[in-house]
Amino acid sequence: MLELGKSKGKARREARHAKRHKKRSLKHNLRVLRRKRRRQLRATWKKAKKAYKSFKKKLRGAKFKCKILPKVLTLLKPKIEGALAKVDMGNGGAGAGAGVVATLDADAIKVKRVLKNYLDMALHKKIDPLMEKVFDKIKTLLKDVLDPVVEGLKDAMVASVGSVPFVGGVLAVVVSKVFDVLFGAIKQAIGRALDKVQELLQDKIVDAIVGVCFTTMGKFVRNVRVATSAGTHASSAVTHSVKKGYAQSTAKAERGVHQAKVDISQHANDASDSLAETHHKDEDVDKDENAADDDDDSDGDGDGDDGL
Secondary structure (H helix, E strand, O other): OHHHHHHHHHHHHHHHHHHHHHHHHHHHHHHHHHHHHHHHHHHHHHHHHHHHHHHHHHHHHHHHHHHHHHHHHHHHHHHHHHHHOOOOOOOOHHHHHHHHHHHOOHHHOOOHHHHHHHHHHHHHHHHHHHHHHHHHHHHHHHHHHHHHHHHHHHHHHHHHHHOOOOOHHHHHHHHHHHHHHHHHHHHHHHHHHHHHHHHHHHHHHHHHHHHHOEOOOOOEOOOHHHHHHHHHHHHHHHHHHHHHHHHHHHHHHHOOHHHHHHHHHHHHHHHHHHHHHHHHHHHHHHHHHHHHHHHHHHOOOOOOOOOO
């Protein structure tokens, strides 16, 4: 009986030992698995956070771009309109039109309405090449004048924004791109505006000459001197009106330039402050996460017995 009791006691001890060993093994395996999964989760979180930071960086740049776009336009407007106010639109259209009047074979066309339309078309045909030449020259001169002016303004603003802490370099690139894209669009708009002025100028010269070449009864009158005077007056009137409008607009636009520069710098500083605040918050989050990882790595290193 004694031997039997010893045998049973030994069996129970071995069973308890086996149970404790199995439990420790399971706890160890769970600990290893948990650490592995946490590291995987940590790596995934870091990738997601990096992508989010990249997105926020782009969003901040886009937000800054939206804010400064009208400000850059304010800076460019007086430079462009000031240049347009000084263009020379002398074209010689009146003299060329008078030449058409002088050589017109009015006797060959008996219907007055047809003669009037014919003179109108002949004047346009004669004057149009002169207008094309003049306005092509104006567009070239404007490009030569405006390009260095706008480039200098862009460089000044890029340097100003570039000095802002944290985001200066990034925002300076944004400013440079905004200037380039906006000025490119403005040059196209200038081209379209000048095309309209060219068309208006030509129409006014032709209408003026045709108007003095026919009486109220519709009879053709060949008066070259009057035709020249009418064409010259019409050309001067349009030129004066266009240049006066641009000059007035330039003076008005100049008043907003200083504030636009201040606003661009302020938007850059706001972006810098926002980035600094975000950076500090990210650092705090990183510290908390690293501390949590350290606690997890050190958790459960001992293999304590629960009394079984």
